[in-house]
Amino acid sequence: MSESHVGVEARAAHYLKSAESIVLVLIAVVLAILAILLLGSSVMALVNAVMTGQIRELAIEILDSVLLVMMTMEIVYTVTLSLESHTLVAEPFLVIGTIAAIRRMLVITAESTKLEIANPDAFRGTLIELGLLAVIIIAMAGSIFVLRRSQRYLTGNQETETK
Numbered sequence: 190m191s192e193s194h195v196g197v198e199a200r201a202a203h204y205l206k207s208a209e210s211i212v213l214v215l216i217a218v219v220l221a222i223l224a225i226l227l228l229g230s231s232v233m234a235l236v237n238a239v240m241t242g243q244i245r246e247l248a249i250e251i252l253d254s255v256l257l258v259m260m261t262m263e264i265v266y267t268v269t270l271s272l273e274s275h276t277l278v279a280e281p282f283l284v285i286g287t288i289a290a291i292r293r294m295l296v297i298t299a300e301s302t303k304l305e306i307a308n309p310d311a312f313r314g315t316l317i318e319l320g321l322l323a324v325i326i327i328a329m330a331g332s333i334f335v336l337r338r339s340q341r342y343l344t345g346n347q348e349t350e351t352k
Contacts, residue, residue, distance in 0.1 A: 230254065253296055256288055291326060
């Protein structure tokens with residue numbers, strides 16, 4: 190390859206990395222704004238529920254909204270890590286998936302009490318979905334545990350090799 194061709198490739202790679210960084214920053218900004226707006230909406234819903242005495246009826250919806258804010262902020266954190274390290278980190282995605290599964294379990298549990306009497310077949314399907322979500326949560330928690338242990342193991346070996 191000629192030197193000018195290598196220079197063009199290097200410049201193109203530099204511009205693509207810059208474009209990636211700009212897009213990731215914009216994504217993080219949009220997600221952060223969304224999280225702030227969702228949190229504000231959740232706070233207003235909580236205040237309204239307390240003022241009207243409907244906290245019991247609206248608690249699951251408010252919790253669902255707050256967990257969505259948590260998931261959104263975990264995604265912002267993941268994007269930030271990607272910007273800083275220029276690598277894709279697995280653990281935040283596992284955390285987001287775990288929060289999403291827990292969020293779904295809470296919503297299903299709140300709605301299932303109505304199904305139990307009205308439609309036993311739908312209730313059975315709901316129980317199966319809850320069981321699968323529990324398996325997913327356990328698998329993700331196990332994955333996070335293994336990932337953290339392997340990172341500690343790798344860090345420990347690197348420290349031993351440098352001594």
